Amino acid sequence: MIITTAGRASSPLSLKAKKLAKQYGFLYKERNSESIEAMKNQLQEHIIVVAKNGLFISPLNSSTRLFFHPNLAMVRAKRVLKGEHDPLIQTAKLKEGMKFLDCTLGLASDSIIASLAVGTSGAVTGLEGNDLLYLLAREGLKDFSTANREIDTAMKRINVVNIDHLEYLRQTPDKSYDVVYFDPMFQEAIESSSGINSIREQALWTDISSEVITEAKRVARQCILMKDYYKSARFKRLGFTQHIRKTSLFHYGTIELL
Structure with missing residues (x-):
């Protein structure tokens, strides 16, 4: 580059x-x-x-x-600060002080919400294997200003690591994080999601394997969380309980460990 x-x-x-x-x-x-x-x-x-x-x-x-912008994460973050419901926080049961590992960081939309939820006493680590997206996310989270101090601080707290998620999981000790999260690229393009489509060409298309899930079960304390297209076969294939959201094209799935 x-x-x-x-x-x-x-x-x-x-x-x-x-x-x-x-x-x-x-x-x-x-x-x-x-x-x-x-x-x-x-x-x-x-x-x-x-x-x-x-x-x-x-x-x-x-x-x-390609450029960094929190996009819808900013809208979600403002709602969270008002005390409104967010499906990621609710499904993962995120609370102050928890440790959250985002294995597929992308442009960090969900990690921003997780960082707000776990607060200053918690920690969010985001893994990005693509060099381009890693650079954008790391520099963007550090330098972007939303004019909201709490959101900006939450963005700066995210630790961004340039590594393949399986490699990272393999070298991470047992029970290091409360929640391990995956947001793999959808096999079906979602036309209304311009943020996703803008990075599809540059994202790593490595699928979530059974080995990845096995390692995630070892590393997570509370649950493994995955977001995917609502028709995705990954939920059933990998053993996730799919949480139906009738008005959304993507659903969350969980593997509870407690």
Whole structure:
């Protein structure tokens, strides 16, 4: 991957881009008024662009620009702060002080809600195996401002790890987390979910295997939680109890361990 700056880069932007390149081990390249498409064609690499209002990624074989934004998580978070119901919190029985492991972080929508629920005395760890999404999530959670201090603080508390979830689970001691969560990419596209569709091309398509679930049962204390398309065969195949939500295209499933 190549890191560069927006077309008219100030000195602070260039310094930030160089710092990120060093931190993540990517190559920094001066923009020199060259278009992003021209850079991709010449270098045959994904291009990370540091701009005034944040960074975005232009994948090599896609015209889509990927950037971090909490989207619906912000709406959900505001409802949670008002004391309203959230299905993830309710289904996982999340409470202050609990430890939550998100094995499929993506752009961290559900981890933001979990972080609000477990509070400052709890902990949320998010695993992302895709380098592009890892960079977006880690930098976005750290730098994005929602103008709500409680939500911003909850975002910053999430520990983002660049690793395959099976590898992480294998090296994690027994009963390390209260809840282990999976949100695998749906096999069926959901047209109304633009947030999901925007990252489908870049997400890792590794399915949830029986070995993953076996490791998750060892690592979790309270339950394993999965979100999937309502017609998904994964619920039955992996032993989840599916929680029907008549008005939603996705359902949660749980494997209770207590």
